[in-house]
Every structure is written in C-alpha cells, then in structure tokens.
Amino acid sequence: MREVAVIGGSRYFGKRLIDRLMAAGDRVTVINRGSSAPPAGAIHLIADRNDENSLENALGSRTFDVVIDQVCYTPRQAEIARRVFAGRTRRYVMTSTVEVYEYEDSAALVREDAVDPRTVAVDLELPWGDPEFLDAHYGEGKRQAEAVFTADPAFPYVAVRVAHVLGGADDFTGRLDHYTDRIRTGEAIAVPAVNHPATYIHVEEIADFLAWTAGADFTGPVNAASHGVLTTEELCEAVAVHVPEGKTVFQSVEVGEASPFSFARSYGMDNARATQLGFAFGEARQWLPQAVAETLGKDN
Template sequence: MPKNILVIGGTRFFGKLLVQRLLRAGHRVTIATRGYAPDPFGERIARVRVDRRNENAMRAAFGHSRFDVVYDQMCYSPLDAAISVRVFGGRTGRYVMTSTIDAYRELEPAGRAFVEDDLHVEAQPIDACYPWHDPARAIESYVCGKIQAEAYLYRDGSLPCVTARLAHVLGGPDDFTGRLAHYVDLVRRRQALPYSNPQAQVSFMEAKQAANFLVWAGEQDFTGPVNAAADGPLSAYALHARVARTLDETAHARQAAQVAAPGSLSPFDFPSPLVLDTSRAQSLGYRFGHTDDWLDIVIRQHDLAYV
C-alpha cells in the first residue's frame, strides 16, 4: 500500500538513493530541503523549501501534515531532535533518524564488535546551551551531536523512533565526503599512506545498501537503535592496500612513529577497531552483503573520476 513519506534531506549521496527507492515502491514522497542542491526527481515528488533548524519554519511547513514515515537525514543535534518531537509528535507513524557508527567512537574498546546496548544513549547528558547550529563547529560537534540527538529522542519517547547507526558509507562519484577518493588519489600519485594500527578494522557499507536498509527500517515496526554494516570490515591500512590491488598498483605505506588523533592520518584510521555487530538487524530479518560484493566496483568508479 502506498505511504505518505517525508524525507528531510534527500538531494545528495544515499539520501537521493533513498528517495529513488521509495518512488520505485510507489510511495508518495515529499522532500524537505533548503533548496541549495538540485534533485533529479522532477514532478514525481513534492518539495518543501525549509530550514530544518528553524522551528517556526518547520511548524509552518509541517505542523498540520501527517506522514506514515519521516526519514530524517539532517538530525545533527538535540536541538534538531527537539524540533522533530514538537513538529512530528502525534503526526507520524514512524520516525527514522540516520545516525552513525561514530556514536561508538568515544567508548572504550570492547574487544569485539559493538552492539547497540554498548552505548547507554538514554543516560547521555544533553547540552542545550552548546551552539549546535554554528556552522564553524559542525565537524567538531558531529559525533556528540548525533549521540545527544538520539538521547533526546529516546528520553522524550513521544515519537515511534528508530535510529539507524550506519557504518561508514562508501559510494561512487556522488560521495561528496571524498574519503574513499583520498585513498584512490594516494595510490594513483604513488604516495605513502601514513597509518597507525593495521589491525584496527572499521565497518563499511555501500551507498545503495544504506538506502536499501533505510527503506527496510521504515517498513518495519521495531523501535530503538539498530546497527547496519556490510560483513568484511577493513582497517585504513587494508583499505589502502585493497585500492592498490584493484587498480593494479603497488601500495606504499608507513606506520606513524607516534599515536595520532583518530582520523588525523587518513579517513577511517583509528587506534582501535570500530566494528558493528549487526545481529539485531539480522534477527529482525535483514541480510547484509559483504564488502567484497561491491568495494572494487566503487574503487574503480572513483578512479574514473580521478582520471
């Protein structure tokens, strides 16, 4: 049965793929966007131009609307979560927030893959005075903002909420983060990768898989946090070597002389593993593929963009 669905942010990367899949399934889709990025959907969707961080604007846009599912790709802080609660509370059947693997990054290494309950999210402090909407602090506040957004949603409890903690998402040329492109560039320039711990594996998933998972999560009736990742985690060192092998190049790497801040040497370089346990999603019926199924293809797509 077609559903009435709102996607907050759906014009870039896997958000765009999410909208495509919802349309293919026959749903009525509205996207909420600031209008800065074009989209390819034409008259197949409805568009609402709105600043997601402006509560008055959000109330004016959606205060009288009802949605079967709201996908929130732009919830980055407890202030954003509070706006969602006040605008969509009692007006949506399901609220799916895109969260992140990085929510586990500040925890002590567990010696195993992280499960959802490792992060005691409802016990997290919420800082309502921090300048969450200051663009200059967007990078430094990303992880704590996501954690506190989850904390606000679950502590409030009025939205039927799922927080999808996605592994690091890799995609083709539409991947605006430039993280996989960084490794392709290093290999093609024959420059050495500085790395910390070659055993510190990280979970990944492909952009299409991220979109597919979000569609699935919106169709279910469970609530709470859920991890999503492909099988086959890789360390930054192993990812660089995989890029070199795929492109028929020689991998050049050197171990850093001292411990560096996480991610400072290269994207996905961490001093300890950051791997997701996906048992919950699998017990609910979702099946993840393996990085071997798609990684080489995505690497080659970035190589074409590099050329």
Template sequence: MAKNILVIGGTRYFGKLLVQRLLRAGHRVTIATRGYAPDPFGDRIGRIRVDRRNEHAMRNAFRELSFDIVFDQMCYSPLDAAISTRVFAGKVGRYVMTSTIDAYRELAPREAAFREGDLPVLAQRIDTVYPWHDPARAIECYVSGKVQAEAYLERDGSLPLATVRLAHVLGGPEDFTGRLAHYVDLVRLRGTLHYANAAARVSFMEAQEAADFLVWAGMQEFRGPVNAACDGALSALELHARVAALLDETPRSLKVAAQAPGVLSPFDFATPLALDTARARALGYRFGHTDDWLDDAIRQHDLAFV
C-alpha cells in the same frame, strides 16, 4: 500498500537513492530541504522548502500535514531533535532517524564489535548551552550531536522512533566525502600512508545498501537503535593495501603514533570501530559483504583521479 512519506534531506548521496527507491516502490514522497541543491525527481515528488533548524519555519511548514513515515537525514543535534518532537509528535506513524557508527566513538575502546546496547543512550547528558547551530562548529560537534540527538528523542518518547546507526558509507559517483578518494589518490601519487593500528578494523557499507536498509527499516515495526554494516570490516592499512593491489601499485605505509596530529588518514583509529549487526539479522535483514562492491567503488574513484 503505498505510504505517505517525508524525507528530510533527500537531494544528495544516499538520501537521493533513498527517495529513488521509495518512488520505485510506489510511495508518495515529499522532500524537505532548504532548496539549495537541485534534485532529479521532477513532478514525481512534493517539495517543502524549509530550514529544518528553524523551529518557527518547521511548525508553519508542517502545521496541517501528517505522514506515515518520516526519514530524518538531517537530525544532527539535540536541538534538531527537540524541533522534530514539537513539530511531528502525534502526526507520524514512524520516525526513522539516520545516525552513525561514530556514535560509538565516545565509548571506551574495545576489540569486540559494538552492539546497540553498548551505547547507554538514556544516560547521555544533553548539553542545552552548546551552540549546536553554529556552522563553524559543525565538524567538531558531529559525534556528540548525533549521540545527544538520539538521547533526546529516546528520552522524550513522543515519536515512534527507530534509529539507524549506519557504518561509514562509501562508493557511488556522488560520494562527496572524499574519504575513499583519499586512498586512491594516495596510491596513484605513490605517497606513503601513515597509520596508527594495522588491526583497528572499521565497518563500511555501500551507498546503495545504505538506501536499501533505510527503506527496509522504514517499513518495519521495531523501535530503538539498529546497526547497519556490511560484513568484512577493514583497517585503514588494509583498505590502502586493497586499493594498491587493485590498481597494480606498490603500497607504501609507515606506522606512527596514534596521537600524531594531522597525519592520519580517514578511517584510521587507534582501536577498532566495527558494528555488530546481529539485531538487524534477527529482524530479518541480511547485509552483503564489502567484497561485493568495494573494488568497483575504487575503480570509480580511480577514473575520477585520471
């Protein structure tokens, strides 16, 4: 049955893919953005121009509206979460917050893959003083902001919440992060990869599957956090070696101290950061493997390099 769906932030990368899939499935979709980025959807969607960090604007924009599902791609802090509870409580059938694998980075290191319950969300301290909406601090507060946003929503309890903790998303022509491109460029320039731990594997997923999983999660009834990742975690050293092998180049690497400032590459951690996806499997979702898509993603970035 077609649903009335709001996507907060659906104009780039896998947010755009999410909207495409929802439209394809016949749902009525509205996107809420600040209106700075164009989208390709024409008159197939509704649009609400609003800054989701501005509570007054959000209240006015959604005062008379309700939705079957809200996909919140832009909830980056407990302040954002608080705005959502005050704007959407009692007006949505399901609220899906996009969270991140990085939420586990604040936990004690471990070799085993992280399960959802390893992060004690309800025990997290919520900082009410920190300037969460200061754009100069967006990078430094990303991890703590996501964790505390989850904590606020769980503790408040007024929204029918599912939290999707996505692995690091790679691939696709709109990958603006530059993280996979870093390895492609390094190999093509015959530079040296500095790495901390050859065995510190990290979970990944492709942008298409990130969108697929979000759509699936939105149509389910479970509550709480769920991990999303492809099988086949890789360390930074393994990712670099795979890029080199595919491009028929010799990988050059050098082990360095984990705390070496300014030399480590994306996805290079002192300890593993992999996700256990048993909960998603138990709920009925089957993830693919990095082998299914990674080589194509590398080739795309290699074409961009050339």
C-alpha cells in the same frame, strides 16, 4: 500508498533512498532549504529545519506514515523535530552514525546497547550552531540527538547507526581519492601505530536498509553494517589495483594526523539485531572491489 517525508536527502545515499521509496509507490515529500530540487514526482517543501516556525508553516496540516531524517546532527535539531512531528507521524527514522560509539574502546563488534540514549546527557547550550564545533563533536551531536528522541516514550523513533559508507561515483567525501593520490605518488599514508579495522556498508545497501526500515515496525537504535570488517590495508589494496604504476607506503603517526579510514580504536559494529529483524546484509569484502571502482570512475 504510504505518505513518507524525507528531511534532506539531496545527495549520496539520500537520493537513492528517495528513488527507492518512489519506486515502491510511496508518496514522498522532500523537506529542505530549497538548495536542490527533489526528483520529478516528489512533493517539495522548503523550510529551515533549524527554525521551528519555518518547519511548522511549511508542513501545514500534513501528516505522514514515516519521516526519515537524513540531516539531524544536534540535540537542538532533534528537539525541534520532536515537537513539530509529534502527532504527525507514526514512525520517525533518524540517520545516526557509528561515531556514537567513539568512546566504546572494544576489540569486539559493538552492539546497540553499548550506547543507550536514555542515559546520554543532553546539553542544548553547547555551541551546536558553530560549524567547527559541530564537526569536532559529530558523534556527540548524534548521541545527544538520539537522547532527545528517546526521552519521549510516546515518540516512535528509530536511530539507524550507519557504518562508514563506500561506493558510488558521487561519493563526495574524497576519502578514497586521498589514498589514490598517495599510492600514485608513493607518498606515505599516515596510519596510527595500532591501526584497527572497521565495519562498512555500500552506498546502495544503506539506501536499501533505510527503505526497509521505513516499512518495518521496530523502534530504538539499530546498527547498519555489512558483514565483516575491513582494514586500511585492504582498502589500499583495492585502490592499488587501479593505480598499477603506484606504490603503497604506510607510516605510523600520531592519531590526529592519521588518514581517513584508519583508526586508533575499533569501529566495528555488530549487525545481529538488524539481521534478526529480517534484513540480509552483504559481505563487505565481496562488494569492496566494485565500490572502489565506482568511486574512482573505473570499470571493474
């Protein structure tokens, strides 16, 4: 039986991840601030991961085979986690994001080495505690968090760079609802003048991937994305199936005003590393109709 800790994991693919770990026979410890209880059978530790003493006190003498950090957004959080879990775990898996590639303007699918966290400058003095600043610098926060973990060669970390996630009735983002509302009313959908495709992953698939990563032995960054890219037009076509009375209208606008899942630059990730390591991804175009049906609460 493995000892696995999950920091966060109270919603969306985090919940599914915990279910998979427990189904596999792992003893799972969920660490959060107490806002939500974990599934029955999981150990629950209440701590503020932003407070080093709080985290240390909650953990006591516990050690883990794997820690999966679902809610590390800043280098400050990474610094605390690295200090607290050094010597406590044989493997530390951080959920990162495709947004770390926000400055990599390439039409080709981007590989992990496009952003080497060993070369990323870390600035702990930036206002990471300001929600507006953090929201506006989401990719930078994740980049710098990765840099903190990789700065210690003895710390066995993995950064799972997650593609845009779709699917599930519990998708809390409202991004597909944005398209549903506009298609239903015929209101224009704002997109950049040159609208690039992106890679995506189904909510069940990313839970599978994280559970698989927990049991693997590789380290460093790894891209997690289904095969194939999807365009905004393809997403809208899948939504429009469920809004037959609607009309899809696109309008070119400035980048800052664009709709979700429309991009002025490419957000396509190369998943070759994970594939070579042994994970079998699905095809985005195959699961897209079901993902949209799930989120919109439709039968497909």
